Amino acid sequence: MKVLVVKMSSLGDVIHTLPALGDAAAAVPGIRFDWVVEEAFAEIPGWHPAVDRVIPVAIRRWRKSPFRAFTGPEWRSARAALRERDYDAVIDAQGLLKSAVITRLVRAPRHGMDRHSARERLAALAYDHPVHIPRQMHAVERTRLLFARALAYPLPATPGDYGLRGTLPPVTADLPPRLLFFHGTARPEKLWPEAHWAALAQSADAAGYKVWLPWGNDLERERAERIAAQGDNMEVLPRLGLLDLAGKLMQARGAVAVDTGLGHLSAALDVPTVSLYGPTSTRLIGAYGNNQVHIESPLRNAGDAAPAAMMQAITPARVWPALLAIIPGAT
Numbered sequence: 001m002k003v004l005v006v007k008m009s010s011l012g013d014v015i016h017t018l019p020a021l022g023d024a025a026a027a028v029p030g031i032r033f034d035w036v037v038e039e040a041f042a043e044i045p046g047w048h049p050a051v052d053r054v055i056p057v058a059i060r061r062w063r064k065s066p067f068r069a070f071t072g073p074e075w076r077s078a079r080a081a082l083r084e085r086d087y088d089a090v091i092d093a094q095g096l097l098k099s100a101v102i103t104r105l106v107r108a109p110r111h112g113m114d115r116h117s118a119r120e121r122l123a124a125l126a127y128d129h130p131v132h133i134p135r136q137m138h139a140v141e142r143t144r145l146l147f148a149r150a151l152a153y154p155l156p157a158t159p160g161d162y163g164l165r166g167t168l169p170p171v172t173a174d175l176p177p178r179l180l181f182f183h184g185t186a187r188p189e190k191l192w193p194e195a196h197w198a199a200l201a202q203s204a205d206a207a208g209y210k211v212w213l214p215w216g217n218d219l220e221r222e223r224a225e226r227i228a229a230q231g232d233n234m235e236v237l238p239r240l241g242l243l244d245l246a247g248k249l250m251q252a253r254g255a256v257a258v259d260t261g262l263g264h265l266s267a268a269l270d271v272p273t274v275s276l277y278g279p280t281s282t283r284l285i286g287a288y289g290n291n292q293v294h295i296e297s298p299l300r301n302a303g304d305a306a307p308a309a310m311m312q313a314i315t316p317a318r319v320w321p322a323l324l325a326i327i328p329g330a331t
Contacts, residue, residue, distance in 0.1 A: 246269060
């Protein structure tokens with residue numbers, strides 16, 4: 001059986017889809033997947049052993065110049081790739097109008113969430129087989145249920161498995177104990193104060209840990225440099241692609257993350273991680289996996305608390321023991 005998956009963005013959403021592929025591979029002998037995804041995240045699907053081909057698109061970039069982009073060679077190439085193979089089914093795991101448009105281009109039975117389940121109701125009009133998926137479920141479990149109902153197998157009772165750890169290149173470097181601090185996020189209201197990161201690094205230093213600070217743009221690099229200047233045990237990494245960053249994660253003993261897609265990558269690789277949440281509901285989109293701890297702001301239920309104040313209220317003194325508790329062999 002050959003199935004096309006449409007899940008284009010964001011990084012966390014793409015990662016949340018991976019356990020559903022493992023479920024399907026275990027339930028349907030011989031099933032294989034192709035995957036349509038935004039170009040920025042095209043590395044991730046190809047890491048899964050059930051994925052044969054990744055079809056990158058650039059909807060975010062194309063929307064900036066729609067007439068030129070959607071009449072140009074990149075769009076024509078993407079359309080040709082969608083029709084190049086015969087599929088037994090296509091599953092829109094995103095439930096947005098943009099993903100529904102992609103789904104409609106594929107000549108195969110189309111599956112997706114019904115209008116009561118999809119993030120954008122009109123998307124459900126694109127599907128031959130709309131599926132009801134309860135909204136009050138974690139994003140990973142919603143996608144697992146969508147695949148199970150679309151492909152007609154029982155939803156496993158066991159937790160989902162991302163299926164990545166054994167597929168990436170082995171890490172052989174013998175380094176002193178390292179931690180990764182994911183300080184960057186696309187939404188400023190989800191940032192943790194720089195002074196808190198520096199204080200957390202001081203606790204790590206006292207326990208014998210070095211800290212890696214990754215970054216993805218100039219603002220994050222500048223923040224990383226300011227944090228690193230406040231201690232001797234921190235290293236600002238060069239700008240890394242997702243595969244190289246995954247390699248760093250597999251070398252690390254643990255991680256601390258704000259609400260960011262890279263925190264979900266850490267969870268997908270079974271790295272012990274403490275994730276910090278202010279205005280976000282962890283019940284629906286919190287980091288999912290083994291050795292994952294969510295720390296929610298004590299002000300989250302205060303109706304008039306600003307997001308920045310919510311993040312400020314999460315103290316390093318609360319975060320450090322939570323991280324030590326999940327790192328194997330930590331004292």
